[in-house]
Amino acid sequence: MGVQALYALQNGFIGFERSGLFYGQLSGEPVQIPVTCYLIRASDATILFDTGFSPRAIPGLLRTDPLARFGDEDLLVHRLDALGLEPGSVDLVVLSHLHYDHAGGAALFPTSELIVQQDEYAYAHYPAACCASFYYRKNFDLPGYRWRLLDGDAELAPGITALRSDGHTPGHQSLLVELPQTGPVILAGDCCYWQESIDRETPPGVVWDPTRAMHSIKRLKTIARLTGGRIFPSHDPAFWATAVKSPDAYR
Ligand SMILES: [Zn+2]
Incomplete structure (x- = not known):
């Protein structure tokens, strides 16, 4: 019972400046x-x-970003289809935060429950000028959709726990998944962009509060250590190259 499998789904590639990836780096x-x-x-x-x-x-990204790479198979609906699923088969959609590269597909799930931290939901509607370019209101202003707004950590199902990990944004969350064979995995979301972010406890370059972001990295590391678990970063090309990708799964 509980968790059976974890599938890593690729949704394409984009170009991003190193200064945006790692706090304090100035390289463009x-x-x-x-x-x-x-x-x-x-x-x-x-x-x-x-x-x-x-x-x-996608078309705009491919036109303006020379490092963008996006195949037809990278569309989320096609990734789900390859697993025999359609959007209506998904019960819960947990959003780490509402930036456009994480919440862009939320509109595909009108019958699922969309789960986000309430601070993130509130901030995304009225972001400060510094952070506004990462929030596209169309992605999350979805009348009639079923939102569940969390206030901190929450067990969503047996073996699946939302972990508050703010700093990158005001209401960022990660997800602890307790797998029967692999053991605990923490899907960090943008709390940890790369393995290097984890090792050096470096907040993202795109950050709302760097001190809180650093403490959230430390918190995930502590939970990983105490549970014997692993942290999966969100945007690390080296990690991704070695990750077990769908249709194969972590079990
Ligand atoms: Zn983000």
Whole structure:
């Protein structure tokens, strides 16, 4: 019972400056980074963590970003289809935060429950000028959709726990997934962009509060250590190259 499998879903690649990846770095050198989502099969629920880009955004990305790479198979609906799923089969959609490369596909899930921290939901509607370019209101202003707004950590299903990890944004969350064979995995979301962010406890360059972001990295590391678990970063090309990708799964 409980969690059965964790599928890593690729949602294409984009270019991003190193200064945006690592707090305190000034290099404008662009790096190609993956955009990732995860599908979890549990005995009593099917759960998606993050939704990648809106399909509407893809043509513009491919036109303006020389490092953008996006195949037809990278569309979230096609990734789900390859697992025999359609959006209506997903019970819970957990959004780490509402930036456009994580919440872009939320509109695909009118019958699922969309789960986000209430501070993130509130901030995304009225972001400060510094952070506004990462929030596209169309992605999350979805009348009639079923939102569940969390205030901190919450067990969502047996073996699946939302962990508050703010700093990158005001209401960021990560997801602890307790797998039967692999053991605990923490899907960090943008709390940890790269393995280097974890090792050096470096907040993202795109950050709302760098001190809180650093403490959230430390918190995930502590939970990983105490549970014997692993942290999966969100946008690390080296991690992604070695990750077990869907249709294969962590079990
Ligand atoms: Zn983000």
